[in-house]
Amino acid sequence: MSRFDASRWNRILIWTGAALAWSTAVIVSWLEPARELDAGLPGTVATETTDSSLQAIMPSPAPQGLVILRFTPVDAPQPEVRTVFVNRPSGGTSSSPAASPQAAPEPASSGS
Numbered sequence: 001m002s003r004f005d006a007s008r009w010n011r012i013l014i015w016t017g018a019a020l021a022w023s024t025a026v027i028v029s030w031l032e033p034a035r036e037l038d039a040g041l042p043g044t045v046a047t048e049t050t051d052s053s054l055q056a057i058m059p060s061p062a063p064q065g066l067v068i069l070r071f072t073p074v075d076a077p078q079p080e081v082r083t084v085f086v087n088r089p090s091g092g093t094s095s096s097p098a099a100s101p102q103a104a105p106e107p108a109s110s111g112s
Contacts, residue, residue, distance in 0.1 A: 004012070
């Protein structure tokens with residue numbers, strides 16, 4: 001037996017449809033002034049007199065507040081190759097002590 005009977009499914013679908021319709025209407029009404037603004041301008045873009053170095057760093061903000069920044073990646077420099085020569089003396093003696101197994105110490109009992 002399902003937790004959601006037919007009437008509950010119908011209420012879920014009705015509220016979901018109402019929420020989608022309401023949000024669509026809000027978005028369309030929010031975008032409508034932008035369409036009127038675009039229709040009023042015959043292809044001209046308003047330019048401001050700004051410093052060109054500042055313009056290259058940060059573009060002027062758009063009327064709706066959306067700014068698109070483009071990043072051009074730079075190739076990483078090649079890693080520097082370093083060659084290190086180590087001279088070891090060639091002799092019969094070894095600088096490291098010989099590994100000899102040692103016996104484990106006997107456990108000391110406290111007598112209890």
